[in-house]
Amino acid sequence: MQIFKYKYLVGLCMVVISMTSCKKDVIATYDVNDVDIEDKSLIKDRSKSNKQFISILYTTLHQKAISSNQLIRTERVIESFGDKALINEVIVSNYMNSGNVVMPTDEEMRADLDSFVTDTYKLFFVRIPTEIEKAFFVNYIEANPNITPELVYTAFASSDEYQFY
Amino acid sequence: MKRRDFVKKAGLTAAGSVAFPYILPSGRLFAKTNAELADHVLYVLFAGGVRQQESVLQQYLSGSQNVDIGGNIMYNMLNGTPPDKKIVYGTTPANEPTGSLPIPQLLNTTIQSQGLLFPEVEAVNGGHYGGMTSLLTGNRSTAQGLKVRPNSPTIFEYLRRHRGFKASDVWFVGSGIGNSFPLLNSSGHENYGTEYGANFVAPSITFGNEGVEVLSDAKIYHPQEELEPIFKMREFLNNSFRIKNGEVQGIRNDEDEKAHIKKFIRETFIKKQTNGLAGPPVQGGGDLTTIAYAAEVMKYFKPKITVLNLGNVDGCHGNFSGYLRALHRADHGLGWLWNYIQTEIPEMAGKTIMLATPECGRNLNPNPIQDENDWYGYDHSGDANTRRVWSMMAGPNVPANMKVGSESNQIGKTTDNVLTIAEIFGIKDAVLGAGFMDGGTKSLFDRI
Numbered sequence: 046m047q048i049f050k051y052k053y054l055v056g057l058c059m060v061v062i063s064m065t066s067c068k069k070d071v072i073a074t075y076d077v078n079d080v081d082i083e084d085k086s087l088i089k090d091r092s093k094s095n096k097q098f099i100s101i102l103y104t105t106l107h108q109k110a111i112s113s114n115q116l117i118r119t120e121r122v123i124e125s126f127g128d129k130a131l132i133n134e135v136i137v138s139n140y141m142n143s144g145n146v147v148m149p150t151d152e153e154m155r156a157d158l159d160s161f162v163t164d165t166y167k168l169f170f171v172r173i174p175t176e177i178e179k180a181f182f183v184n185y186i187e188a189n190p191n192i193t194p195e196l197v198y199t200a201f202a203s204s205d206e207y208q209f210y
Numbered sequence: 211m212k213r214r215d216f217v218k219k220a221g222l223t224a225a226g227s228v229a230f231p232y233i234l235p236s237g238r239l240f241a242k243t244n245a246e247l248a249d250h251v252l253y254v255l256f257a258g259g260v261r262q263q264e265s266v267l268q269q270y271l272s273g274s275q276n277v278d279i280g281g282n283i284m285y286n287m288l289n290g291t292p293p294d295k296k297i298v299y300g301t302t303p304a305n306e307p308t309g310s311l312p313i314p315q316l317l318n319t320t321i322q323s324q325g326l327l328f329p330e331v332e333a334v335n336g337g338h339y340g341g342m343t344s345l346l347t348g349n350r351s352t353a354q355g356l357k358v359r360p361n362s363p364t365i366f367e368y369l370r371r372h373r374g375f376k377a378s379d380v381w382f383v384g385s386g387i388g389n390s391f392p393l394l395n396s397s398g399h400e401n402y403g404t405e406y407g408a409n410f411v412a413p414s415i416t417f418g419n420e421g422v423e424v425l426s427d428a429k430i431y432h433p434q435e436e437l438e439p440i441f442k443m444r445e446f447l448n449n450s451f452r453i454k455n456g457e458v459q460g461i462r463n464d465e466d467e468k469a470h471i472k473k474f475i476r477e478t479f480i481k482k483q484t485n486g487l488a489g490p491p492v493q494g495g496g497d498l499t500t501i502a503y504a505a506e507v508m509k510y511f512k513p514k515i516t517v518l519n520l521g522n523v524d525g526c527h528g529n530f531s532g533y534l535r536a537l538h539r540a541d542h543g544l545g546w547l548w549n550y551i552q553t554e555i556p557e558m559a560g561k562t563i564m565l566a567t568p569e570c571g572r573n574l575n576p577n578p579i580q581d582e583n584d585w586y587g588y589d590h591s592g593d594a595n596t597r598r599v600w601s602m603m604a605g606p607n608v609p610a611n612m613k614v615g616s617e618s619n620q621i622g623k624t625t626d627n628v629l630t631i632a633e634i635f636g637i638k639d640a641v642l643g644a645g646f647m648d649g650g651t652k653s654l655f656d657r658i
Contacts, residue, residue, distance in 0.1 A: 115423075125413075127392070128377070128460060135428045135472060139425055139429075185439075192439050
């Protein structure tokens with residue numbers, strides 16, 4: 046008899062708990078826009094192959110596609126050297142010396158630094174710079190009169206981010 | 211100090227030195243395990259499959275073409291008199307038969323007399339890539355695939371990790387970029403890998419016509435006014451991107467080393483344009499060109515280790531006469547290089563040990579392909595003759611004029627060379643302890 050009493054009591058408690066514990070979530074709205082806290086354009090986790098790197102680099106700097114012969118020859122030169130970062134820098138420097146690179150003049154760069162920095166990020170990294178990035182480059186170029194577009198382009202072309210897509 | 215304190219501190223110091231690895235300023239984890247035997251090593255992966263019969267056994271045509279003419283066509287390296295008939299291995303004077311003028315001997319004392327010869331050594335792998343991988347890793351490399359980095363660490367990685375060498379101390383000068391050779395400058399092993407890899411260069415391409423087009427007009431930026439801002443901006447960009455260490459493929463030199471290497475590239479192009487490159491008396495492309503550029507690398511960087519890969523001999527598949535010429539030229543080039551080190555690079559003269567070993571032999575029986583002299587070619591398809599090669603070593607602390615083993619008494623294997631180099635640089639125990647050496651591998655010094 047005593048056992049039946051406890052059974053009823055436990056059953057009653059279960060019913061009360063199940064009725065009071067499960068409630069539908071109230072979705073709060075705060076009238077704020079959704080914002081991505083991580084810049085997805087920064088997620089580049091695939092390394093460019095030698096062929097991809099050189100054809101993209103050539104197009105970036107010359108604003109036209111590299112010929113297939115030139116692509117193969119350049120790719121072989123990259124393969125012939127162990128330190129890819131180093132040999133890529135030499136290739137960039139070789140292009141810079143050719144006089145065929147399409148880039149703004151020093152005056153054009155300094156006339157509108159904001160646009161130059163944004164355009165350079167778009168050209169090399171296919172994304173717009175963050176405010177911190179833009180501020181760094183604008184301040185750095187303003188503070189250093191000997192910085193030319195060529196030096197900026199060289200820094201971008203030899204950066205880690207440019208090796209990835 | 212009280213006796214009790216002294217005993218306690220001495221005990222703690224002893225326990226600490228046993229329990230923790232010895233971390234040196236260079237970042238390496240292990241102290242040297244034996245005394246160094248030389249400051250520099252030149253390690254020659256000698257040609258691309260060499261038969262014992264035409265090299266160390268000095269049989270010339272008698273061991274291959276049923277023509278009873280023997281003789282030594284590698285007389286800078288080996289003791290022995292050259293053939294006196296049917297000379298095809300030399301240079302070609304005007305209006306004379308091809309190869310009829312032997313190249314004069316360069317060394318007064320052969321490398322064999324200067325050092326140690328193992329005339330009968332086991333080649334653990336009968337293919338080019340597998341054979342070269344074995345020569346560089348000390349591992350049999352049976353599960354090694356093509357077009358991938360070696361599975362086991364290379365001698366470059368052992369030396370950089372355990373001996374603390376910089377990237378520019380360690381060079382691999384290759385005969386080309388075929389057969390996955392550029393991948394041999396480091397393994398893909400997770401504890402070693404490209405972080406400890408060697409600088410690789412294939413001079414026939416880097417400084418050949420393609421290199422002239424792509425590299426020779428590179429600017430040298432002013433260190434303070436131009437390079438410094440480039441570094442500063444790039445550092446900012448790299449900090450923003452923050453990739454993990456090792457995600458950028460290939461080996462990396464530090465900025466000082468990079469500047470040094472870029473200067474070398476520029477100066478080498480200038481030397482090439484002005485005919486100022488060093489080189490053996492007989493030119494002619496291929497291995498001799500590779501040897502000439504290896505000399506430039508050694509003169510400029512004084513590397514701790516230079517690995518030189520030659521490959522022209524592989525023409526033996528279809529041109530036996532060309533094979534003899536390639537062997538003769540490789541001997542000429544190596545004799546010249548050894549002399550160049552002793553006379554033109556004072557920092558390395560008398561402080562360099564040279565090792566030379568073919569990566570594999572060639573078959574006992576010929577294939578059906580005949581050359582201009584109706585002589586048959588030889589492949590390397592894995593018969594017992596393919597597994598027969600020789601090893602040679604000369605330099606400080608190497609016994610002179612000594613032969614270990616004979617045709618009927620095989621002593622040594624191609625994997626021994628890695629452990630030998632490890633011993634030369636004082637890290638033999640560390641390399642053995644890493645656990646990748648092929649079973650039974652020994653330092654050649656321990657084979658004596």
